[in-house]
Amino acid sequence: xxxxxxxxxxxxxxFLKKGxxxxxxxxxxxxxxxxxxxxxxxxxxxxxxxxxxxxxxxGLEACRQIKRFKKELxxxxxxxxxxxxxxxxxxxxGADDYLTKPFHxxxxxxxxxxxxxxRMTVFPGTVFSVGDLTMDYYAKTVKRNGKIIxxxxxxxxxxxxLMFNKNRVLSRAYIAExxxxxxxxxxxxxxxxxxxxxxxKIDKGYDHQLIHTIVGMGYMIKE
Numbered sequence: 001x002x003x004x005x006x007x008x009x010x011x012x013x014x015f016l017k018k019g020x021x022x023x024x025x026x027x028x029x030x031x032x033x034x035x036x037x038x039x040x041x042x043x044x045x046x047x048x049x050x051x052x053x054x055x056x057x058x059g060l061e062a063c064r065q066i067k068r069f070k071k072e073l074x075x076x077x078x079x080x081x082x083x084x085x086x087x088x089x090x091x092x093x094g095a096d097d098y099l100t101k102p103f104h105x106x107x108x109x110x111x112x113x114x115x116x117x118x119r120m121t122v123f124p125g126t127v128f129s130v131g132d133l134t135m136d137y138y139a140k141t142v143k144r145n146g147k148i149i150x151x152x153x154x155x156x157x158x159x160x161x162l163m164f165n166k167n168r169v170l171s172r173a174y175i176a177e178x179x180x181x182x183x184x185x186x187x188x189x190x191x192x193x194x195x196x197x198x199x200x201k202i203d204k205g206y207d208h209q210l211i212h213t214i215v216g217m218g219y220m221i222k223e
Contacts (some may be wrong), residue, residue, distance in 0.1 A: 001046040006036030030055045033057035040066045052079040067094035074115040094153045128163035131223040162221040173219040
């Protein structure tokens with residue numbers, strides 16, 4: 001993969017560059033948020049590994065700017081900020097996964113592989129549909145009965161997983177891995193919270209509900 005690492009600590013950035021290149025990845029390093037954003041927008045990277053605490057602009061702002069123009073570019077936040085609130089803020093600002101320092105390099109590699117699998121599962125022109133709900137994956141648009149529905153990045157990712165697996169019951173563990181990363185803390189209620197966010201935007205005001213809770217098993221979307 002062609003990977004951009006945005007990390008201002010020289011020891012960490014050199015460790016990442018060396019380790020990833022040993023795995024045959026091509027690695028470019030930026031040492032501040034402004035340069036990282038510029039490089040991400042001007043080049044064809046397949047993944048951005050992004051710290052939050054950076055000079056110039058922080059990683060949250062850099063992530064927002066990158067996702068504004070390249071919604072399909074996966075971003076993995078790698079940071080020392082490890083509270084649940086920090087993780088939620090990172091994900092809400094567009095990150096596709098979140099890993100805290102200190103970290104095991106093997107876990108980072110596993111996260112990268114998981115993000116690459118997700119990136120490769122959907123092709124240009126793909127449109128998902130469930131009843132009168134449609135998602136244009138590449139245009140990043142969602143409509144129900146022709147009406148545009150505005151979603152956050154994580155809401156879109158969650159809906160994508162549900163629609164890709166329509167009429168199939170998905171466990172909370174499966175959703176956690178697919179949307180938040182393989183080591184997501186399954187003890188939190190974040191999945192339930194985001195399901196409720198989607199229900200408010202997708203099903204509220206409609207007689208026919210598309211998103212269903214299967215008690216003791218998980219969630220599904222069906223016509």
